[in-house]
Amino acid sequence: MSGSFGRNQNNISCFGATFCRFRSECYNRGKIMHYSIIRRLATQPKLANVPKRKWKSVVGLEVHAQIASASKLFSGSGTSFGAPLNSSVAYFDASIPGTLPVLNRKCVESGIKTSLALGCRVNEVSMFDRKHYFYADLPNGYQITQQRAALANDGKMTFPVITPGKKVYYKTAKLLQLQLEQDSGKSLHDDYLKRSLVDLNRAGLPLMELVFAPDLETGEEAASLVKELILILRRLQTCSCKMEEGALRVDANISIHQEGDPLGVRTEVKNIGSVRSISQAITYEINRQLETVANGGLITNETRNWDAENRRTVAMRDKEVLQDYRFMPEPNLPPLHVNLKPGSISTEDLLSVAALSEEIPELPEDTRQRLMEQHNLNAETAIILVNEPILLEHFLSISRSLSDLPNKVIYNFLINDLLTYCNKLNLDVEDCFIKADDLKDILKSLHNELINLQAARQLVELLHKNPEAKVNELIELHNLQQICSPDEIENLCQLAIANQAKAVQQYQKGKAKALFAIAGEVAKLSSQKANMKLVVQCLEKLLKTTKK
Numbered sequence: 076m077s078g079s080f081g082r083n084q085n086n087i088s089c090f091g092a093t094f095c096r097f098r099s100e101c102y103n104r105g106k107i108m109h110y111s112i113i114r115r116l117a118t119q120p121k122l123a124n125v126p127k128r129k130w131k132s133v134v135g136l137e138v139h140a141q142i143a144s145a146s147k148l149f150s151g152s153g154t155s156f157g158a159p160l161n162s163s164v165a166y167f168d169a170s171i172p173g174t175l176p177v178l179n180r181k182c183v184e185s186g187i188k189t190s191l192a193l194g195c196r197v198n199e200v201s202m203f204d205r206k207h208y209f210y211a212d213l214p215n216g217y218q219i220t221q222q223r224a225a226l227a228n229d230g231k232m233t234f235p236v237i238t239p240g241k242k243v244y245y246k247t248a249k250l251l252q253l254q255l256e257q258d259s260g261k262s263l264h265d266d267y268l269k270r271s272l273v274d275l276n277r278a279g280l281p282l283m284e285l286v287f288a289p290d291l292e293t294g295e296e297a298a299s300l301v302k303e304l305i306l307i308l309r310r311l312q313t314c315s316c317k318m319e320e321g322a323l324r325v326d327a328n329i330s331i332h333q334e335g336d337p338l339g340v341r342t343e344v345k346n347i348g349s350v351r352s353i354s355q356a357i358t359y360e361i362n363r364q365l366e367t368v369a370n371g372g373l374i375t376n377e378t379r380n381w382d383a384e385n386r387r388t389v390a391m392r393d394k395e396v397l398q399d400y401r402f403m404p405e406p407n408l409p410p411l412h413v414n415l416k417p418g419s420i421s422t423e424d425l426l427s428v429a430a431l432s433e434e435i436p437e438l439p440e441d442t443r444q445r446l447m448e449q450h451n452l453n454a455e456t457a458i459i460l461v462n463e464p465i466l467l468e469h470f471l472s473i474s475r476s477l478s479d480l481p482n483k484v485i486y487n488f489l490i491n492d493l494l495t496y497c498n499k500l501n502l503d504v505e506d507c508f509i510k511a512d513d514l515k516d517i518l519k520s521l522h523n524e525l526i527n528l529q530a531a532r533q534l535v536e537l538l539h540k541n542p543e544a545k546v547n548e549l550i551e552l553h554n555l556q557q558i559c560s561p562d563e564i565e566n567l568c569q570l571a572i573a574n575q576a577k578a579v580q581q582y583q584k585g586k587a588k589a590l591f592a593i594a595g596e597v598a599k600l601s602s603q604k605a606n607m608k609l610v611v612q613c614l615e616k617l618l619k620t621t622k623k
Contacts, residue, residue, distance in 0.1 A: 128333040128334045128335065129333070129334050130331055130332070130333055130334075130365060130368075131292065131331065131332055131333070131334060132292055132293065132329065132330070132331050132361040132364075132365075133289045133291070133292065133329070133330050133331070133332065133338055133339070133341075134289060134291035134292065134293070134294075134296070134297050134327060134328065134329050134357055134361075135287055135288060135289030135290070135291070135327070135328040135341075136248075136285075136287045136291070136297055136300065136301070136325060136326070136327055136328070137284065137285070137286050137287070137325070137326045137327075137328070138284070138285040138287070138301065138304065138323065138324070138325050138326075139258075139282050139283070139284050139285075139323070139324040139325075139326075140189075140282065140283045140284075140285065140304075140308060140313070140314040140316070140322070140323050141154075141258070141280055141281065141282055141314055141315070141321070141322040141323070142181075142182045142185045142186070142281040142282065142283055142313060142314060143185065143312060143313055143314055143315055144179060144181050144182050144185070144281050145181075146179055146181075147163075147165070147168065147179065147257070147279040147280055147281060148176075148178070148179050148182055148219075148255065148256075148257045148279055148280070148281035148282075149167060149176035149177060149178060149179070149219065149257060149279055150165035150166075150167040150168050150176070150177070150279055151165055151177075152164055152165040152168055152279070154280055154281075156317075156320045156321075156322075157320075158276055160274045160276065161274055161275055161276060162276065163276045164275045164276065164278065165279070167279070168214070168275055168278045168279040169214055169275060169278075170214035170215045170216075175407050176219065176405075176407055176408055178408060178411070179281060180426070182255060182281040183226075183255070183411065183413075183426060184426060184431060185283070185311070185313035185314075186226050186227070186253065186255050186283055186313075187226070187227070187413065187426065187428055187431050188311050188313055188431055188434065188435060189253065189283060189307075189308065189311060189313050189314075190226060190227035190230065190253050191428070191431065191432050191435060192307055192310075192311055192435055192438060193230040193231070193232060193250050193253070193285075193307070194230045194231050194232075194250075195227035195228060195229060195230030195250060195253055196227060196228055196229045196230075197226065197227045197413060197415065197428050198224065198225065198226060198227060198228065198413075199412065199413060199415050200224065200410050200411065200412055201221055201224045201225055201226045201227075201254075201410070201411045202221065202223060202224040202404065202405075202410050202411065203219050203220070203221055203255075203404075203405040203408045203411070204219070204220055204221065204222040204223060204402045204403060204404060204405055205217040205218070205219060205220075205402065205403050205404070205405050206218045206219075206220050206222060206400045206402055207400055207401040207402075207403075208398070208400060210259065210262075211260075211262055211271065211273050212259050212260030212261055212262050212273050212274075212275065212277075212278065213259045213260065213278070214260070214275065214278065218256060218257060218259065219256065219257050219405055219408070220254060220255075220256035220257070220284070221254035221255055221256060222254075222402050223402070225252045225253060225254035226253055226254055226255055226411070227252070227253045228251065228252050228253075229249075229250075229251070230249070230250035230253065231247055231248065231249050231250055232247065232248050232250060232287075232300060232303060232304065233245055233246070233247045233440070234246060234247075234248075234299055234300055234302075234303035234440075235299065235303070235458045235462075236295055236296050236299040237295075237299060237458065237459075237462070238295045243454065243455050243458055246290075246291070246296050246299070246300070247290070248287050248288060248290040248291055248300055249287065249288040249290055250285060250286070250287055250288075251286045251287065251288050252284075252285075252286045253283055253284070253285050253286075254283070254284050254286075255281070255282070255283060255284075256282050256284055257278075257279045257280065257281065257282065258277050258278065258279065258280040258281075258282050259277065259278060260273055260274060260275040260276070260277050260278035261273070261274045261276070261277050262274075277321070283313075283314070285304070287300070289328065289330075289338065293357070293358070293361075294353065294354035294355065294356070294357035294358035294361070295354050295358075297327060297353050297354065297357050298350050298351070298353040298354035298357075301323075301325055301350055301353055302350050302462060303439060305323065305350070306439040306461065306462065306464070307438060307439060308323075309464070310436050310437070310438060310439065311435065311436070318348055318349055318350070319348070319349075324347075325347045325353055326343055326344065326345050326347070327343070327344045327347065327353065327356065327357050327360075328341045328342070328343050329341060329342055329343075329344060329357055329360045329361060329364070330342070330364070330374070331361065331364045331365060331368065331374070339364075339374060340373075340374045340375065340376050341376065342360060342364070342374065342375075342376070342377050342378070342379055342388075343377075343378045343379065344356050344357070344360055344378075344379050344380070344381055344388055345378060345379070345380055345381070345391070346380050346381055347381050348381075348383060349383075352381060352383055355381075355383075355386055356381040356388060359386065359387055359388055360379065360388050363387075363388065377390055377391070377392065378390075378391045378392050379391055412425065413425065413426050413427075413428055414426065414427045414428060414429075415428050415429075416429065417429050439461050439462075442457075442461050442467070443457040443458060443461050444457075446460065446461070450474065450482050451482065452482065452486065456486050456490065459490055459494075460486065460489075460490075463494065463504050464505070465504045465505040466489050466490070466493070466494060466504055468511070469489055469493075469511050469514055470482075470485055470486055470489055472511050472515070473485050473511070473514060473515050473518060476515055477515060477518060477519060477522070479522075480518060480519075480522050484518065484521070484522065485518060488514075488517075488518060488521070488531065489514075492528075492531065492532050492535060493507070493509070493514070493535055496532070496535050496536065496539070507539055508538070508539050508542035509535065509538045509539055509542065510542070513538050513545075513546055516545075516546035516547070517531050517534050517535070517538075517546055518531075520546065520547075520550065524557055524559060524606060525550070525556060525557060526550060526555050526556065526557050527557045527603070527604065527605075527606060527607065529598075529603040529604070530550070530555040530556075530557065530603075530604065533553070533555060534546060534549055534550070534555070537549050537553065554604075555604070556604070557604055557605070557606050558601055558604050558605045558606060559606045559609060561609070561613075563605075564605060564606065564609050564610060564613050565613055565617070567597045567600050567601055567605055567610070568593075568597055568610060568613045568614050568617055569617070570596075570597075570600055571593050571594075571596035571597045571600060571614075572593060572614075572617060572618070574596050574600075575592055575593045575596050578590075578592040578593050578596075579593065579618065582618060583618060590611065590614060590615070590618075593614055593618075594607060594610050594611055594614060597610045597614070598610075
């Protein structure tokens with residue numbers, strides 16, 4: 076890393092320029108949509124009348140990840156979310172004449188670590204450019220970014236795709252470019268007073284922009300990619316990924332075309348605020364485009380907004396005239412140099428890529444493989460646990476504490492019961508109030524047959540509503556103990572046999588599954604508290620005796 080340095084943030088950076096429109100080129104690289112093709116698409120008959128070729132959807136993502144740093148990319152002002160309006164604004168952020176950018180060393184380190192984790196080629200020299208556009212919350216009138224020579228290129232992400240009701244599969248998407256850039260401020264619109272105000276706290280926040288190739292086909296694949304990216308960035312601690320705070324923002328480029336044709340005209344969907352919304356927004360937009368073409372309409376190159384409340388995309392502005400951002404070299408930042416030599420160490424003036432690579436932790440896919448090898452988990456279970464970090468943390472903690480408890484019992488309860496309960500409440504597992512120690516106590520009681528699975532599920536609900544309560548206290552208070560007394564079990568079985576005469580007759584004629592109906596009657600009579608293992612044994616004994 077060469078150039079002059081500030082005391083608290085090291086300098087680094089850029090000059091020289093050719094003007095390019097990178098996103099459009101990387102999306103339609105070598106596949107330009109000619110006017111004749113656009114006109115043909117516009118006059119397509121309804122889908123029902125053209126079964127000759129299959130329609131395919133194509134999705135490419137652009138992700139802006141806010142770098143986890145105490146100060147901004149080019150100034151020393153803070154980055155805390157929720158700070159009072161305009162309280163984290165340095166002179167440079169407000170574009171006071173005479174102020175100069177000083178590049179934050181920490182942000183460059185985070186960018187390099189992320190690039191390496193995503194298999195990118197880190198460039199020995201990268202440069203900064205000015206991207207000009209005028210908006211109220213951009214005091215300079217330009218954004219400092221890396222348009223021509225980015226920090227890193229040519230990476231890829233391989234990630235599992237989880238679609239409800241379908242088999243898990245792996246997908247790979249190329250990462251064309253990872254670049255550093257500054258964020259703009261935020262405009263606040265007051266409809267009552269009919270005026271707009273500007274908050275510059277976000278102005279200059281450090282971002283990594285990740286531009287993915289259009290290698291995806293569905294909303295589920297896009298959501299799965301972002302989910303995996305979040306896991307990686309959090310492992311690296313290079314981004315908090317709190318989408319509700321704007322720390323991770325996703326734009327999706329979506330098009331459709333028939334097999335054998337070039338890529339279709341794309342639309343860009345912005346303001347996607349959650350992983351769930353990514354899948355919903357892209358799926359909606361694909362279906363909208365298919366319906367438009369089926370009805371003889373034309374897909375126009377436009378920017379659309381995701382309306383989460385009504386679950387639909389809404390047109391924002393068209394892109395028929397490509398905006399000229401007048402990219403030019405940033406004159407106040409020299410080229411950013413890094414040391415690519417193996418075995419090198421970082422110095423005050425030059426960052427070592429080899430040294431930073433040593434700091435990369437175990438990545439999610441490596442963890443999945445380790446779980447499969449060390450804990451004998453199947454691939455799907457390992458994927459679910461790693462995709463929900465708090466579940467993984469619970470699993471490892473419980474398996475260490477209760478070594479005599481089978482791993483299958485632990486992960487089945489965490490996935491089938493705890494995760495299902497959270498999904499039912501539309502709640503992230505990390506926001507559930509149940510502590511790891513409470514989960515251990517539930518599973519211990521379950522393993523020792525003090526309670527049954529039904530009672531364990533009740534305890535999950537009770538503990539979420541009463542996080543300070545103790546498992547043993549709740550078992551006593553709500554009378555959740557499992558019925559294990561042989562005499563009580565036999566009495567319940569006798570009643571069930573009397574109530575289920577038809578099922579008894581079927582069982583004695585050889586229909587083994589009829590026993591489940593009788594056992595279900597026992598569960599009902601015992602308010603789901605009977606030990607079903609003992610119930611089945613008792614029923615088999617009683618029905619065998621009756622048969623004789």
